Amino acid sequence: MASASKEVWPVEIRLSKDKRALSVTFDNGEAYEIDAEMLRVQSPSAEVRGHTEAERKTVGGKRNVTIIAVEPVGNYALRLRFDDAHDTGIYSWAYLRELGANKEACFMAYLGELAAKGLDRDIPGQK
Numbered sequence: 001m002a003s004a005s006k007e008v009w010p011v012e013i014r015l016s017k018d019k020r021a022l023s024v025t026f027d028n029g030e031a032y033e034i035d036a037e038m039l040r041v042q043s044p045s046a047e048v049r050g051h052t053e054a055e056r057k058t059v060g061g062k063r064n065v066t067i068i069a070v071e072p073v074g075n076y077a078l079r080l081r082f083d084d085a086h087d088t089g090i091y092s093w094a095y096l097r098e099l100g101a102n103k104e105a106c107f108m109a110y111l112g113e114l115a116a117k118g119l120d121r122d123i124p125g126q127k
Contacts, residue, residue, distance in 0.1 A: 007093075007094070008026040008027065008028055008030070008093050008094065008097050009026065010093055010096070012024070012025040013025075013070065015070055016033075018066070019066035019068065020035060020036045020037075020067075022036070022039060022067060022070065022080070022096075024096050024097075024100060026093070026097060030101070031100075032096070032099075032100025032103070034100050034103060035103075036067045037063055037064075037065055037121070038099065038103060038106060038110070039080055039089075039091070040059070040062045040084070041062050042106060042110070043080075043088070043089035044089045044091060044092075044095055045086070045088040045089035046088070047088055048089070057127065058110070058113040058117050058119060058126060058127055059119075059125075059126045060114055060119030060121060060123060060124060060125045061120065061121065061122060061124030061125060062084070062121065063121040063122050064122075065082050065083060066082065066083045067080050067083075068082065069087075073090050076092055076093060077090045077091055077092040077093065077095075078090075078091045079091070
């Protein structure tokens with residue numbers, strides 16, 4: 001995962017026109033485009049993450065999810081509202097950077113979890 005030793009600050013946050021990706025550019029020059037599906041299935045909410053690793057959920061059926069709103073939370077994070085009514089995750093700048101920097105590995109791990117749990121990107125369900 002990306003190093004969290006230096007605090008990062010976004011200088012630009014942009015939702016794509018089709019609402020399927022969020023682009024974030026940080027003050028250190030790093031820039032990432034993160035798919036809505038990845039943001040949704042990796043939501044930092046208790047609903048997805050649980051309170052322990054054993055409670056963490058793998059969420060399927062989110063290939064076509066879109067972001068319907070991007071709202072600031074103080075000066076440290078965003079709340080994303082998705083078209084499936086999920087809106088409880090608070091995405092800190094550090095977490096957005098981590099997801100962006102590691103999106104390929106996170107996505108491959110997600111696909112592995114789906115397969116291991118008999119879930120699908122196109123069929124809603126969670127385990």
